Structure formats: structure tokens, C-alpha cells
Amino acid sequence: xxIPCFEVWVxxxxxxxxxxxxxxxxxxxxxxxxxxxxxxxxxxxxxxxMGQINSAMDNARxxxxxxxMNDHNPYTLVHRVLEWFQSLATQETP
Numbered sequence: 001x002x003i004p005c006f007e008v009w010v011x012x013x014x015x016x017x018x019x020x021x022x023x024x025x026x027x028x029x030x031x032x033x034x035x036x037x038x039x040x041x042x043x044x045x046x047x048x049x050m051g052q053i054n055s056a057m058d059n060a061r062x063x064x065x066x067x068x069m070n071d072h073n074p075y076t077l078v079h080r081v082l083e084w085f086q087s088l089a090t091q092e093t094p
Contacts, residue, residue, distance in 0.1 A: 012059040
């Protein structure tokens with residue numbers, strides 16, 4: 001879950017913020033100011049995000065801790081999904 005949209009997760013790769021966003025267009029506008037030509041599912045942008053995944057994970061944990069203070073806007077749990085995948089990847093197989 002991400003509020004107001006998935007792009008909150010993308011934004012957290014570039015900055016630690018809990019500034020509320022009225023809608024997805026506002027989040028995308030902030031991304032475009034940082035990443036010229038941002039568009040959803042762009043392979044080049046996805047590759048660029050991979051180098052900043054640890055920052056995004058840290059920022060998302062921080063944001064999750066502030067959820068009650070900012071009325072869950074913005075908010076994302078994408079980092080939880082990735083943490084779950086990481087835990088599966090490190091489990092030993094029988």
C-alpha cells in the first residue's frame with residue numbers, strides 16, 4: 001500500500017520527506033523536478049533506483065514511524081514487501 005500512490009516509494013529513493021501530497025500528480029510533479037522526464041515503468045529510471053535502494057528502505061522505515069503524525073499521507077509499505085523477499089532469499093532450503 002502506498003498513499004497517495006506508488007510513486008511515494010520512488011520519491012523516497014531521492015529524499016526523506018513526510019510532506020503531504022494531495023494526489024498522485026503532486027508526487028509525480030516532485031519526481032519530475034528531480035528526474036527530468038520521469039514516467040512510470042521506465043527501465044532507465046528503474047535501473048537508476050536500484051543504486052539507491054538502501055536509502056529508500058531507510059527513508060520508508062522512517063516514514064512508516066511517522067504515519068500517525070502525518071495522517072498516513074504520504075505513506076508506503078513497499079519496503080515491507082522487499083524485506084519479506086529478502087528474508088525468503090536468505091532462508092536455507094531443506
